[in-house]
Amino acid sequence: MAVTAEDIDRITGRLFLTLGDRFRNLTAFWVLLVLAGIIASAGVVADSTATVIGAMIVAPLMTPILGTAVAVVLADRRQLVVNILTVLGASLAVVVIGYLVGLVVLTDVVAATNSQVSGRVSPRLIDLLAAIATGMVGAFALVRSDVSDTLPGVAIAISLVPPLAVVGLTLESGAPGEAVGALLLFGTNVAAIIATGTLVMLLAGVRQAAMEAGVAVARLGGRSLVAVAVSLVLVAVPLGIGSFKVIQEQRLVAAAEPVADAWAEEAGWQVSQISLQGSTLQIVVIGDPPRPGTDQLREALDAARLAGVDVELTLVVGGSQRLDGE
Incomplete structure (x- = not known):
């Protein structure tokens, strides 16, 4: 070379x-x-x-x-x-x-x-x-x-x-x-x-x-090579922190998914999306009336060792309605 x-x-x-x-x-x-x-x-x-x-x-x-x-x-x-x-x-x-x-x-x-x-x-x-x-x-x-x-x-x-x-x-x-x-x-x-x-x-x-x-x-000079190496280390530190944070978020979402799925399925609803925004777990579920009880979801999450996690639940009610024109 x-x-x-x-x-x-x-x-x-x-x-x-x-x-x-x-x-x-x-x-x-x-x-x-x-x-x-x-x-x-x-x-x-x-x-x-x-x-x-x-x-x-x-x-x-x-x-x-x-x-x-x-x-x-x-x-x-x-x-x-x-x-x-x-x-x-x-x-x-x-x-x-x-x-x-x-x-x-x-x-x-x-x-x-x-x-x-x-x-x-x-x-x-x-x-x-x-x-x-x-x-x-x-x-x-x-x-x-x-x-x-x-x-x-x-x-x-x-x-x-x-x-x-x-x-x-x-x-x-x-x-x-x-x-x-x-x-x-x-x-x-x-x-x-x-x-x-x-x-x-x-x-x-x-x-x-x-x-x-x-x-x-x-x-x-050796200082030039050290400066190049240090710059690589300096960006690696926040990247490592970010990677650890992503892994933790993925684990939390993975733990919440089966709990939310079971709760929604029992009410005849379906989980559409689960994600973590900051420290809040975002859960979106869709289904037809009546709406499922939210207290049961909180209790199920607490039982799954997710008591300290805040949840923002979005209920998307299905169904259709005909609007006739004049």
Whole structure:
């Protein structure tokens, strides 16, 4: 997997936007980023997976993120600062775009009513694992020009612009907690790409190849590598907490399901949905009159060791009625 001097020119020319035709590189980056932000925001609002995937392919945000990893490996402080500032500026731009799109939408774009939002506001450790694997594929495809065709797949697998669009949309909708969750997902992906990119490029011998190509390579300090590793740990902690919380919620819902099913079935009703919203168990049941006794459900849940769980019960009464016109 060792890279050559020719590979160094290809890698730096592709990732360092200020090299070569700077104006052309930067205008292409920002035009594509703005369009990707608009597409992603529209896709989230429309709850369209296909549209969101389109935004992932168009988005050029992977370039400065991998450029940050290359700058770390080459100990190029100037490019490191340029790429980090580019990532931060681009991220803020997409958040603003999402917020502005939210202003023209009549309804709130939140997790309760939108699957594109709900899938991005509660990141877990499994998301970090996927981001690490995807980041490794992206870095490997970068150092190996013969497998560069996999990069569109990497763009789809790693979620960068859509979470930022969700941050803007949920902030405008008055859901800052969900915005923080989406921002954590974005941060997780960025940290994973930089960490795995740095590792892959070190193993591929990018530093040695750069020296042979006559590229100025400074000494790689241990603090730089520690900073990369720490960033990965910092995102892993809240992801671990989130994963534990999800497991606890799943256990609670699993314990409540048979109790609610038995109670509803005894009354000739049927449980439509059971979920946990915050610390409150949401139970939706449907059926025909008469309504089942709610006290019996509370007693059954208490007997199943769920006495400390608040319940919000929604009874959906069935039946039909004919309304004749005049």
